[in-house]
Amino acid sequence: MYIFDIDGTLLDTIDAISFHLNETLRKYELKAIPKEKVLEFVGNGPRVLIDKTMAYVGFTGNEALKEEIYNRYNEAYDNDPVYLTKPFDGIRESLDKLKENGEVIAAFSNKPDETSNRVLKAIFGERYFDYILGYREDYKRKPSPEGIMIIANHFDVPFSKIMYFGDSEVDMKCGRNASIFTVGCSWGFRKREVLERENPDAIIDDPSEITSIKRI
DSSP states (O other), X not given: OEEXXXXXXXXXXXXXXXXXXXXXXXXXXXXXXXHHHHHHHOSSOHHHHHHHHHHHTTOOSOHHHHHHHHHHHHHHHHHSTTTTOEEOTXXXXXXXXXXXXXXXXXXXXXXXXXXXXXXXXXHHOSSSOSEEEEXXXXXXXXXXSHHHHHHHHHHTOXXXXXXXXXXXXXXXXXXXXXXXXXXXXXXXXXXXXXXXXXXXXXXXXXXXXXXXXXXX
């Protein structure tokens, strides 16, 4: 079984996140945030993204206003999550090979569950993913392994048969917390050395390597 993170692993979403984030900041007369900072702040879901962004722009408002900005960003992104979003080169081809080989494929993200389902189905259609799990309030977000457990239990698959692919230190910690074979994807939102520090089971540099990676 193959489980993939979404943002930075399957999909290049950074331009979409940056656009909706900066449009929201503009509406509240806050300064724009550069894309390299957005890259740094993503990975733990929109709540952490907004918290880090507010600290970066020097937000001095109260918690009620901060919550309003958070909700405004979520609404803007959720209304058009496909805007400026595309699969990384080679991802679709690798997914095709996995499906041809009869593999079970799941996606797992700290992005809200409804948005995760919408964006993947809009871009890839219905046939690629056997299960899509985004963040829900009934389980802890990554790096907690609870989402991995939900997916594994859904298919009654032992952890020894799972490979998890992600692009961030959050994903590497999640895989380690679940005691599953974890693969760092260096084409995503973190540099290779960030992944190396987390000691995943393997690191790959191109989506074409997904189908050739072997458990050790």
